[in-house]
Amino acid sequence: MSVFIDRTTRLLVQGVTGRDGSFHTRQMLAYGTTVVAGVTPGKGGSRFDGTVPVYDTVAEAVRETQPNATVVYVPAAAAASAIFEAADAGIALIVCITEGIPVLDMTKVIPFLAERGVRLIGPNCPGLISPGQSKVGIIPGNICRPGRIGVVSRSGTLTYEIVHQLSTHGFGQSTCVGIGGDPIIGTSFVHCLAAFQADAGTDAVVMIGEIGGTDEQQAAEYVQRSMTKPVVAFVAGQTAPPGRRMGHAGAIASGSGGTAAEKMAALERAGIPVMRRPADVVPLLKDRL
């Protein structure tokens, strides 16, 4: 079992012939993901690597190949347009890897998707992987193991670090979800926690947050109110200076609630153990399971 993606996922790749899109499409195919089609305007009628059919538009790809999820590798200036196109064509799960999308673009995307009941993961995220079943995005498959721990994170490589710790100590994962490092994202911690709570294949959740915003505080409230499964957490950016953007567009400690200390306190108040360092994930999980 898993959340959002599994063996039945039929994936479309938007931006399939680009530098990042082509590299990661090969990686996803090698992992065993069912990639049914790609879209690059102007390259319709060709085949990616001789196998995956490429279409000019998402609507055409949907008609011909019936994908139920899409991953967007389109460059930042056109990424919002790619998301609109996928939602308009009726795809219910959109995963956007692209970094650097203007935040005002996202403010228009979000209500458009909400009106159509479409789930967006990202943008500016590594995607997700249900080990042994399907990988959508860029998370390295070789560090993951099938298992019963759910992982949800705002980061990329920090997730790999913690997943690597889990895998080497015998904790496989049901699904690892990177929700993205931007100020406006489609899927929050709370959405993912609810999905893991409902998933019979998940026993416990590792949540990896960082400075900026108050998503971690909302997650803490949700866990206290509605979750029975154990959750352990990490918050990056304890040493980040206030008012400076730490790489991710969303990682700015400012105003009320945005600092690591405030987030860690809110999580602990809700009974969620907080790691002091990434290597603590295994002992904390063992303690809770």
Add this chain to the structure above:
Amino acid sequence: MNLHEYQAREILERFGIPFPRGAVAATAQEAMAIAEQFAGPVMVKAQVHSGGRGKAGGVKLARNPAEAAAHASRIIGMTINDLPVQKVLVVPAAEIASESYLGVIVDRAAQRPVVMASAAGGIDIEDVASRTPERILRVPVDPRYGLLPHQATALGFGLYDDLAQVRAGAEIAQKLYAAFYAVGASLAEINPLVTTPDGRVMALDAKLVVDDNELMRHPEIAALRDLSAEAPSEQQARDHGLSFIPLAGSVGCCVNGAGLAMATMDLVKFYGGEPANFLDIGGSSNPEKVVAALQIITGDPRVRAILFNIFGGITRCDDVATGIVQATQQFPLTVPLVIRLTGTNEAEAVAILTKAGFSALTDMDDAVQRAVTLAKG
């Protein structure tokens, strides 16, 4: 990207928002010449990317041109929150009957722009926001429709009682939202928005922060960047596509990924050290980026040890190793280097490093502890 007040004013004036006349001076003589054009007292205002200018002595009232020159010569060259002041804005001192606040931000919880108005404007607006948030009217905007006329009118009524002023305030709110949207801002602010004794409504100060991700669409805004307002190392980092923030510690950090970079800094602190910087080399690394990163880190005289923490995914460990070797061929390292790398092409990386006389660790905690110890020794 932050804009200076005078730059923000120029943009908002183009959208029809009324300001008092004014001009920018880089010398005391220029400030005096501007003051002479305006009969009467003037304000001399430091142009710097920092709040609290007034409290730092960067905003002064001058009764005549000679005083304007004297204030300008003191303010130009002063530093406010470590930032040097290179220009002043000279404007006629307005007579003020009331001070209000008008601003637009992108609200991350609401996931849309929000226009805010408060009749309690002026320098203490942040206190008002934290102590009496009910005194700030917040109007969420659906960006697909923009700020609707009735929403703007509601904002006007939130600011004023006089109907002519309500209409003037509403019109300024519409124009401020239009400017915010057109330049791709993440913040647009008028504080204070004043009324004059004869009943006019006008803006006295302006602040604009433009979303860095919008600059590709607005080259005219990108050209307004004030390079003197940031450290040379930050410019160098941006030129090489690195994300870099200097800090005050002694352990130089070079990491792939922002989250892992923050976690690495935190772990340095956990083991008793202090990070010298945040540095994310990004996803698709190439050796040149690593050379640039090492150049920037070694340019900081406070750095006593350098720590690489690389978790290879898209980033290939062998690219990073090649960059480290190339850098040390171009310039000698005078401080010890601790390298941790694991993941994609790790074995190739270890071979490259070993051949050049370096060793590499695979565990993050081991590497950080070693770097902290070396920085202290």
